[in-house]
Amino acid sequence: MTRGQQTTTTLSAGRGSYQCVTRARWLGLIALILCAPAVDGKPAPAAFDGVVSIADGDPFTIIRRDTLLSGSKGVALIAGDLVETGPGAFLVVQAPEGTLIGLGPSTAVYFIERGKVATLFVLKGWVKADVKAAPTRVLGARLGIQGNQAVMLLYAGERSNAAFDEQGSITIVLPDTASTPVTKEPGPNHFFLRQNRLDVVSQVSPSVEFVEKMPLAFRDPLPALPKFPGPVPPRELRAVTYSDIQAWLTIPREWRRGFIGRFRGRLKDSAFFAAMDEHRALFPEWIPILHPPPAPESEGSTDEPRTESKPKPHKSQSQQGDESR
Numbered sequence: 001m002t003r004g005q006q007t008t009t010t011l012s013a014g015r016g017s018y019q020c021v022t023r024a025r026w027l028g029l030i031a032l033i034l035c036a037p038a039v040d041g042k043p044a045p046a047a048f049d050g051v052v053s054i055a056d057g058d059p060f061t062i063i064r065r066d067t068l069l070s071g072s073k074g075v076a077l078i079a080g081d082l083v084e085t086g087p088g089a090f091l092v093v094q095a096p097e098g099t100l101i102g103l104g105p106s107t108a109v110y111f112i113e114r115g116k117v118a119t120l121f122v123l124k125g126w127v128k129a130d131v132k133a134a135p136t137r138v139l140g141a142r143l144g145i146q147g148n149q150a151v152m153l154l155y156a157g158e159r160s161n162a163a164f165d166e167q168g169s170i171t172i173v174l175p176d177t178a179s180t181p182v183t184k185e186p187g188p189n190h191f192f193l194r195q196n197r198l199d200v201v202s203q204v205s206p207s208v209e210f211v212e213k214m215p216l217a218f219r220d221p222l223p224a225l226p227k228f229p230g231p232v233p234p235r236e237l238r239a240v241t242y243s244d245i246q247a248w249l250t251i252p253r254e255w256r257r258g259f260i261g262r263f264r265g266r267l268k269d270s271a272f273f274a275a276m277d278e279h280r281a282l283f284p285e286w287i288p289i290l291h292p293p294p295a296p297e298s299e300g301s302t303d304e305p306r307t308e309s310k311p312k313p314h315k316s317q318s319q320q321g322d323e324s325r
Contacts, residue, residue: 058085083110
């Protein structure tokens, strides 16, 4: 890795298409499928799954469905997991075909459940991906990076996202643009920075600040284990609280789309409901769930004022006879 400031250029968005491949079962314990055959010409969803092969430093937590779990080495991470590491943590997640995902300290990552490309959304912190097979996408709120047979890094800060193409061919992704358009940048060792919603700045080597802040473990290749004893179950802690998921509820709407079905059962807890209700302006799609509109009144509602009933017309004997037949 070289470092130093270079002449910068801005990137404009383009479009790209990608093809999914099917992953095999690993160790006979987890079905890890990136992409099933297409149905009616539509590509099937893809997701990243793997096993934590290295877990150094502080423990990490997993939110699976609406439950908070404690993770350790050997735990299988599956699509839909929200993973958060401690200030001194370093994780490596190893997929069956060899792709490696490194998570740095104080990092929060969502293993997206469905998409055209296996995707990790980085809420905060550092992710390094050594992609061996099918395309994998690592996104921040402002900037993302996608690669196939590539090594790439992404840092998600409060006001900016930075990405680095360490090796191989990558694609830069702009998550907040319609249809997630992308633009390619030739050659490895390129560095990309986006402040807020401004243009993406590109330079031919990473900035000094980026290299200095990078976790030390990310300066070397991610270690892969040739053999792994197999997944172990995570330890269940409790049902999630509002504070556990508060930051996730305000990620870009495209990625939080399934959260209502996932967490609405927790509204039965009065403290969870009260916190959600207090902050409902942050996630307006929850307002109809927290305060459903009143049901329309039926015709025969007892709340309606009573009216005099009109006498029924007298039926002739012939009409009565017709009805009896």
